[in-house]
Amino acid sequence: MRFNEKELVSLSRQPSEMAAELGMRGPKKGDVVKKRLVKLVVNFLFYFRTDEEEPIGALLLEQCRVEKEDSQTFSIAFLDEAERKYLFECDSEEQCGEWIDSIIKASYEFMRKNLIFYRTEIHRLTGKDPLEQYGISDETRFQVSNGLQLMPRDTSSL
Amino acid sequence: MKLHEKILTHYLSCTSPVDKEGYLYKKKERNATYQRRWFVLKANLLFYQERPADRHLLGVIVLEGCAVRRAEADAQFAFSLVFGPGLKTYRFAAGDRQTQESWVKALLSASHCYLSLLVRDLGRQYEEAKQQQGSSESRSSSALKPSTYSFLFTAQGLTTTAVVREGRSFSASTVLQAPSIPTKVVAKKSPKLWPRRNAYVTPLNGPAPLYGEWPLVGFDPLEDFSKLHDYYGQEVKKAREEWLRSRQTEEERSDEDLIDLG
Numbered sequence: 001m002r003f004n005e006k007e008l009v010s011l012s013r014q015p016s017e018m019a020a021e022l023g024m025r026g027p028k029k030g031d032v033v034k035k036r037l038v039k040l041v042v043n044f045l046f047y048f049r050t051d052e053e054e055p056i057g058a059l060l061l062e063q064c065r066v067e068k069e070d071s072q073t074f075s076i077a078f079l080d081e082a083e084r085k086y087l088f089e090c091d092s093e094e095q096c097g098e099w100i101d102s103i104i105k106a107s108y109e110f111m112r113k114n115l116i117f118y119r120t121e122i123h124r125l126t127g128k129d130p131l132e133q134y135g136i137s138d139e140t141r142f143q144v145s146n147g148l149q150l151m152p153r154d155t156s157s158l
Numbered sequence: 159m160k161l162h163e164k165i166l167t168h169y170l171s172c173t174s175p176v177d178k179e180g181y182l183y184k185k186k187e188r189n190a191t192y193q194r195r196w197f198v199l200k201a202n203l204l205f206y207q208e209r210p211a212d213r214h215l216l217g218v219i220v221l222e223g224c225a226v227r228r229a230e231a232d233a234q235f236a237f238s239l240v241f242g243p244g245l246k247t248y249r250f251a252a253g254d255r256q257t258q259e260s261w262v263k264a265l266l267s268a269s270h271c272y273l274s275l276l277v278r279d280l281g282r283q284y285e286e287a288k289q290q291q292g293s294s295e296s297r298s299s300s301a302l303k304p305s306t307y308s309f310l311f312t313a314q315g316l317t318t319t320a321v322v323r324e325g326r327s328f329s330a331s332t333v334l335q336a337p338s339i340p341t342k343v344v345a346k347k348s349p350k351l352w353p354r355r356n357a358y359v360t361p362l363n364g365p366a367p368l369y370g371e372w373p374l375v376g377f378d379p380l381e382d383f384s385k386l387h388d389y390y391g392q393e394v395k396k397a398r399e400e401w402l403r404s405r406q407t408e409e410e411r412s413d414e415d416l417i418d419l420g
Contacts, residue, residue, distance in 0.1 A: 001163050002217030004248075007241045009159055011222050042202065042222055042270035057160040062169040062201065078165050108201035109174055111273050118280035125287040130280055136267050141177040141201075 012039065012046040012055045018102045021050060023089030027081075033089060040099075043108050045076075059086070066103050074100050116144055166203065166218055176200050178264040179210070180257065185232070185249035192233065192251055202270045219248060226265045228258075237262050 018040035023033040024047060036056070037048040043062060046055040065077045067085075071093045075085040090096040104110060119142065122130045131137040178199040183192035184206065195206040195216065204219040219239065229236040232249055235258040239248040252258035266272075 001167075001215050003161050003163075004219050004241070004246055005159055005161070007223060007245050008161065008220050010241075010245060011220070012159075014223075044220075055159050057162060059162055060165045060169060060203075062165075063172050063174075064165075078162070079168050108270055108273065111270075111277050112201075115273065115277050115280060118277070118284045122280065122283050122287050125284075125291050130283050134276075136263075139177075139264060139267055140175070141264075141267070 008044075008058060009054055011041055011044070012048075012058065013053070014041050016041050018099065020090075020095065020099075022099075023087075025087040025089075027078075027084035027086055033087070038088065040102055040106055043106050045103065061103055061107050062109055064107075066100050068096065068100060072096050076103065112141065115142060120144055166205075167215060170198065170200055170203075170205055170215075174200075177268065178261065180261075181253070182257075182261065183233075183251040183253075185251070199264055199268060202268050202273075204265070204268075221265065221268050222270060224269075226262055228262065237265075239265065 016039050020038060021035055022038045024036040024038060025031050025033045035050060037050050039046045039048070039055075040061075043060060045059040045061055047057055047059075048055045059076070059078070061076075063078070063080075065082070067075050067077070069075050069087065072090045072095075073087060074090070074096050075087050077083075077085045088099065090099060119130060122128070129137050131139075131142055136142060176198055179197060181194055182197050184195045184197075185192050195208065196210045196212070198205045198207075202221045204221055205215055206217055206219075207215050221239070223245075224239045224241045227238050227240055229238045229249060232238070233251040235252040235255060237250055237252070237258060239246075239250075241247065250261070252261060267276075
């Protein structure tokens with residue numbers, strides 16, 4: 001599958017509050033812990049070899065489960081495969097907690113849910129739709145019934 | 159760099175809804191022809207494949223750090239995603255104005271950065287609304303004036319480039335503008351509050367516009383479409399003819415009616 005690699009690499013270079021050297025272990029049996037510069041940018045987790053400019057890889061932080069494994073270690077499981085986890089060893093319990101929190105909050109789906117909550121609540125409290133002023137109240141992604149909505153096929157394009 | 163594709167495809171196929179999907183023409187960089195592809199927008203990811211039923215995905219475009227531009231000089235109903243100097247520009251064409259508008263609008267509000275700002279802003283509005291709920295003052299209809307808030311929303315180009323440079327610390331003075339595009343359901347207040355409706359066409363500090371690609375700065379192409387049309391005039395006619403020719407040489411894959419360009 002093609003993807004805009006150069007642009008994604010460029011994204012990985014953006015400043016981020018969550019960037020640190022962590023011990024990272026892959027999900028496969030036999031994977032060992034390696035020191036990696038792990039960086040959270042938007043909803044991607046990039047990981048670099050220390051002092052390298054281009055990341056080794058990028059993990060999309062959607063549909064994943066982040067868990068605390070022990071006092072200084074957290075894991076991320078993707079693809080609903082609870083057994084296949086990426087492990088990250090932090091320097092402190094505090095750092096570990098910060099990472100878990102940040103990763104959860106970085107998810108687009110998490111943000112969308114918050115947005116829908118705020119939209120609904122603001123409308124309930126004030127009688128007004130806060131998205132109207134931005135002209136985006138009819139965008140599918142911000143709909144309150146988002147989870148139940150069926151996406152119609154857009155055949156009007158041709 | 160390795161992009162763990164399975165994670166993306168898994169996300170695409172999971173139960174959370176798709177934000178937009180449909181056919182668009184995607185321009186091949188090499189020979190400047192357009193190929194029809196089925197696009198699926200979910201979160202800040204734009205996937206594409208040959209047909210909706212296909213399991214095989216051709217590609218994905220991560221929509222961070224790009225500006226969404228109208229590109230009428232390229233082809234009719236064309237628009238592009240511009241990632242900036244040294245980076246790609248993806249060019250698309252829709253079958254009609256409505257589809258073009260719809261996609262431009264959806265892509266403008268697709269980035270993680272945009273959503274992040276929006277959530278922050280709404281979070282503040284929520285806190286204010288909660289506090290005012292108990293107040294005995296009667297609220298005027300303009301109680302939630304945008305001037306109360308530091309955050310406004312802009313064309314994708316502005317948001318993503320400016321914001322991403324600042325990392326996660328957004329200054330309160332970041333002023334943005336709503337890309338208010340007239341749709342069938344017109345926002346009741348937006349024209350008054352947001353006079354500059356061409357924000358998405360002329361981002362102020364996004365990547366420099368490519369010469370020849372821009373409509374006249376300072377007017378709304380949707381309101382003054384006839385002006386825009388006149389302005390491009392012969393260019394549009396030429397581009398259309400070229401595009402039509404390249405469409406005809408494209409492989410026969412469409413079993414639907416050809417676009418009515420008449």
